[in-house]
Amino acid sequence: MTSDDFVPAPLRRLWGMSESSRLGRPPSLDVNVVVAAAVKIADRDGLDGVTLPKVATSLGFTSMSLYRHVGSKDELLTLMADAALGPPPNIDAPEWRGGLRRWAFAHRAVLQRRPWLTRVPVAGPPSGPHQIAWMEAALAIMSDTLLDWAHKIGAMSLISGYVVQSVRQHSELADGRAEGQGQADAERDYGRALARLVNPDRFPETARLFASTLFEAPPSDTPDEAIADADFSLGLELILDGVAVRVARSDP
Amino acid sequence: MTSDDFVPAPLRRLWGMSESSRLGRPPSLDVNVVVAAAVKIADRDGLDGVTLPKVATSLGFTSMSLYRHVGSKDELLTLMADAALGPPPNIDAPEWRGGLRRWAFAHRAVLQRRPWLTRVPVAGPPSGPHQIAWMEAALAIMSDTLLDWAHKIGAMSLISGYVVQSVRQHSELADGRAEGQGQADAERDYGRALARLVNPDRFPETARLFASTLFEAPPSDTPDEAIADADFSLGLELILDGVAVRVARSDP
DNA sequence: AGAGAAAGTATCAGTCGTACACAAATGCTG
DNA sequence: CAGCATTTGTGTACGACTGATACTTTCTCT
Numbered sequence: 001m002t003s004d005d006f007v008p009a010p011l012r013r014l015w016g017m018s019e020s021s022r023l024g025r026p027p028s029l030d031v032n033v034v035v036a037a038a039v040k041i042a043d044r045d046g047l048d049g050v051t052l053p054k055v056a057t058s059l060g061f062t063s064m065s066l067y068r069h070v071g072s073k074d075e076l077l078t079l080m081a082d083a084a085l086g087p088p089p090n091i092d093a094p095e096w097r098g099g100l101r102r103w104a105f106a107h108r109a110v111l112q113r114r115p116w117l118t119r120v121p122v123a124g125p126p127s128g129p130h131q132i133a134w135m136e137a138a139l140a141i142m143s144d145t146l147l148d149w150a151h152k153i154g155a156m157s158l159i160s161g162y163v164v165q166s167v168r169q170h171s172e173l174a175d176g177r178a179e180g181q182g183q184a185d186a187e188r189d190y191g192r193a194l195a196r197l198v199n200p201d202r203f204p205e206t207a208r209l210f211a212s213t214l215f216e217a218p219p220s221d222t223p224d225e226a227i228a229d230a231d232f233s234l235g236l237e238l239i240l241d242g243v244a245v246r247v248a249r250s251d252p
Numbered sequence: 253m254t255s256d257d258f259v260p261a262p263l264r265r266l267w268g269m270s271e272s273s274r275l276g277r278p279p280s281l282d283v284n285v286v287v288a289a290a291v292k293i294a295d296r297d298g299l300d301g302v303t304l305p306k307v308a309t310s311l312g313f314t315s316m317s318l319y320r321h322v323g324s325k326d327e328l329l330t331l332m333a334d335a336a337l338g339p340p341p342n343i344d345a346p347e348w349r350g351g352l353r354r355w356a357f358a359h360r361a362v363l364q365r366r367p368w369l370t371r372v373p374v375a376g377p378p379s380g381p382h383q384i385a386w387m388e389a390a391l392a393i394m395s396d397t398l399l400d401w402a403h404k405i406g407a408m409s410l411i412s413g414y415v416v417q418s419v420r421q422h423s424e425l426a427d428g429r430a431e432g433q434g435q436a437d438a439e440r441d442y443g444r445a446l447a448r449l450v451n452p453d454r455f456p457e458t459a460r461l462f463a464s465t466l467f468e469a470p471p472s473d474t475p476d477e478a479i480a481d482a483d484f485s486l487g488l489e490l491i492l493d494g495v496a497v498r499v500a501r502s503d504p
Numbered sequence: 505a506g507a508g509a510a511a512g513t514a515t516c517a518g519t520c521g522t523a524c525a526c527a528a529a530t531g532c533t534g
Numbered sequence: 535c536a537g538c539a540t541t542t543g544t545g546t547a548c549g550a551c552t553g554a555t556a557c558t559t560t561c562t563c564t
Contacts, residue, residue, distance in 0.1 A: 277562090
């Protein structure tokens with residue numbers, strides 16, 4: 001039966017199953033070329049810079065020609081996301097905790113290089129080959145544990161969601177920041193501006209927070225990157241502590 | 253000096269500091285009315301349904317009139333986000349863990365009622381009065397612990413990020429789902445479609461996952477909501493376990 | 505009363521996504 | 535080798551959106 005191996009068109013394009021109908025006019029354009037061009041534009045101009053006219057003219061075609069290869073702009077975004085994610089690194093760690101940590105940092109590195117990836121609307125569950133490969137890598141890291149599938153998936157998507165959230169937040173704040181201002185400076189300005197609005201009677205804890213040294217005194221020679229790494233690690237290790245509790249619980 | 257209590261216009265609008273210049277033609281429109289209308293449209297048509305023409309005509313004005321009260325569409329979104337978030341519930345829990353759990357569920361309930369909130373691009377650090385109030389509530393819950401500020405903020409934003417991510421994911425999947433299909437059915441279909449693409453040689457763990465009972469056999473009389481709640485709790489308790497480790501560590 | 509200031513309006517340009525009908529380029533069939 | 539079905543890329547068009555600029559309207563204060 002053909003209905004058994006029916007795969008919807010978007011999935012076929014994601015997995016590179018070319019039609020090669022060998023009939024009619026041969027295509028001078030294919031999905032991968034279109035996606036590569038779109039990714040290049042996103043790298044340069046951000047996700048909002050990706051428009052069908054721009055992608056098409058960057059290839060010397062008209063915008064409508066793209067519709068022969070991608071079903072819609074949303075589908076193009078999905079294809080871009082999987083292509084830009086790329087394959088996961090090889091991680092063969094002796095124990096799960098170090099492995100997941102490396103997985104998370106690798107994931108973060110990819111997103112930091114292409115912050116627009118964190119803004120692609122997810123149109124469905126992970127279904128591209130690269131997304132699946134990253135998932136495989138995480139599952140392999142946890143294969144030694146006795147966690148059940150629900151916990152493995154839960155831990156993985158928790159970490160992955162944290163990575164996305166964290167990178168997006170930093171990149172959006174960086175976008176909204178005046179040029180030439182470092183992260184430390186921006187945080188201090190933010191604290192000062194809000195400190196006037198936060199009434200200590202209504203918001204006692206928050207007022208104490210703003211009065212604390214958290215925003216005022218970062219050792220001035222610390223690079224922004226180190227601060228960001230520390231913030232990121234704080235949350236990540238918190239999650240890993242939580243996973244450790246479950247791992248220990250399932251292996252008495 | 254006036255420069256000391258200078259507050260930028262977007263912040264002034266967020267905090268409801270009206271100008272009341274008492275000169276010239278009196279306004280028949282104000283920020284709150286505009287924001288309320290925009291929120292109503294978002295509730296009905298989603299975030300993409302919010303356009304300046306639609307908001308304006310729903311009030312009987314022209315689109316350009318909105319620019320007298322809102323700096324840009326992005327600013328309108330920020331204002332909508334804070335208005336729609338609303339004030340946090342009163343949570344006076346005897347211990348932090350139950351308190352944070354209730355905080356997370358309350359936050360989730362708000363976002364579930366207005367899924368478009370999870371898609372508003374965050375333009376900066378939390379700065380609206382309601383956002384600050386939610387932050388205050390979380391800090392108050394943790395005030396009994398000996399966590400330092402960095403850990404409190406880290407735990408709070410981790411939980412909040414998890415809530416957002418989780419609700420957004422579910423609502424986006426629900427949007428992409430064919431009508432009349434429940435969550436359990438959709439997950440089963442997803443598993444079947446991908447199972448054919450996932451080569452067990454390249455993706456052994458993932459193949460085992462798809463072959464597992466995770467997607468195939470949810471007890472058929474379980475309502476979708478219960479499944480979603482269980483998924484949500486799984487991740488949340490994982491995070492809380494992680495926080496508990498830190499709380500214990502800081503109080504020997 | 506009238507000057508000055510602010511609110512709301514009319515008009516407009518520049519984009520974007522995409523539906524639809526068409527032209528061009530090829531392999532297959534006779 | 536002719537012509538036909540088939541597939542690819544194009545031209546044109548429409549509706550919708552953001553936001554600029556310059557205008558009219560409607561107030562208060564002098």
